[in-house]
Amino acid sequence: MQDPEIEKLPKTSKKRIFIGLLGLTFALIMLLILIGGWIATIGLNHIHPMVTLAAQITAGIAFVLLSGIIAALILTVLLEKELPFTHKIRGLGIKLFLPLMEILGPRLGISKEQVRNSFIETNNRMLLTGNRHKIAPERMLLLLPHCLQRADCQRRITTSIDNCQQCGRCNIDALIKLARHYNIHIAVATGGTLARKIVRDHKPKMIVAVACERDLTSGIHDTFPLPVYGILNQRPEGPCWNTLVETIEVENALKTFLKIQ
Numbered sequence: 001m002q003d004p005e006i007e008k009l010p011k012t013s014k015k016r017i018f019i020g021l022l023g024l025t026f027a028l029i030m031l032l033i034l035i036g037g038w039i040a041t042i043g044l045n046h047i048h049p050m051v052t053l054a055a056q057i058t059a060g061i062a063f064v065l066l067s068g069i070i071a072a073l074i075l076t077v078l079l080e081k082e083l084p085f086t087h088k089i090r091g092l093g094i095k096l097f098l099p100l101m102e103i104l105g106p107r108l109g110i111s112k113e114q115v116r117n118s119f120i121e122t123n124n125r126m127l128l129t130g131n132r133h134k135i136a137p138e139r140m141l142l143l144l145p146h147c148l149q150r151a152d153c154q155r156r157i158t159t160s161i162d163n164c165q166q167c168g169r170c171n172i173d174a175l176i177k178l179a180r181h182y183n184i185h186i187a188v189a190t191g192g193t194l195a196r197k198i199v200r201d202h203k204p205k206m207i208v209a210v211a212c213e214r215d216l217t218s219g220i221h222d223t224f225p226l227p228v229y230g231i232l233n234q235r236p237e238g239p240c241w242n243t244l245v246e247t248i249e250v251e252n253a254l255k256t257f258l259k260i261q
């Protein structure tokens with residue numbers, strides 16, 4: 001079941017969790033660089049003063065680079081828009097810092113799910129407010145998790161979603177109708193490997209993805225720089241079982257990002 005405490009959090013709180021953890025992670029890395037540099041300096045001084053100098057310069061460069069990345073990330077999140085040259089830095093930051101934030105968060109009483117939720121929310125806000133170009137329908141992919149399908153349904157919709165009989169017992173029916181209405185690709189994935197294959201096959205310019213916190217976070221992380229707008233599924237019967245999604249939320253995302261003639 002989705003954590004109701006997370007749902008109660010306003011969007012600004014989710015952003016604050018992300019920025020706060022980002023800052024703490026940065027401070028921790030800096031502390032490690034300082035301690036490591038100090039220990040190395042003592043040891044290296046015995047070899048040659050030039051070696052010490054080289055180590056100090058390396059630590060200085062690492063400090064400046066990481067500070068730049070973190071400042072760009074925090075500014076991008078705060079201003080909710082891409083700054084010039086920050087796109088690549090943001091990707092590097094996400095790949096480097098997010099896994100560390102997932103380790104640090106639970107030690108501070110913030111669950112992994114909350115960290116991921118704040119990350120997804122922040123990612124979505126940046127996509128909504130960034131310099132976005134409208135996507136042609138044929139380059140848009142709607143990617144769904146297998147758990148949206150009724151557990152007792154025998155249709156093999158992961159092979160082809162056209163195998164769905166559209167009986168209306170789960171959200172897959174309404175989502176197929178949406179995809180046909182907007183003329184976009186739609187696919188169902190059982191996990192990361194199949195999702196990556198679908199992305200390779202369809203070569204989308206953007207993905208609207210429905211999944212749980214864990215799968216959305218890893219999807220956004222793995223497919224960067226491809227933009228992924230994440231919509232959380234609802235789990236009234238527990239994780240991975242007869243999950244649901246607000247189809248209106250999916251349609252709103254499509255309307256926002258699609259080039260509609």
Ligand code: SF4
Nearest residue numbers: 153164165167168170
């Ligand atoms: S709409 Fe019906 S046929 Fe299609 S996946 Fe859901 S339960 Fe199966």
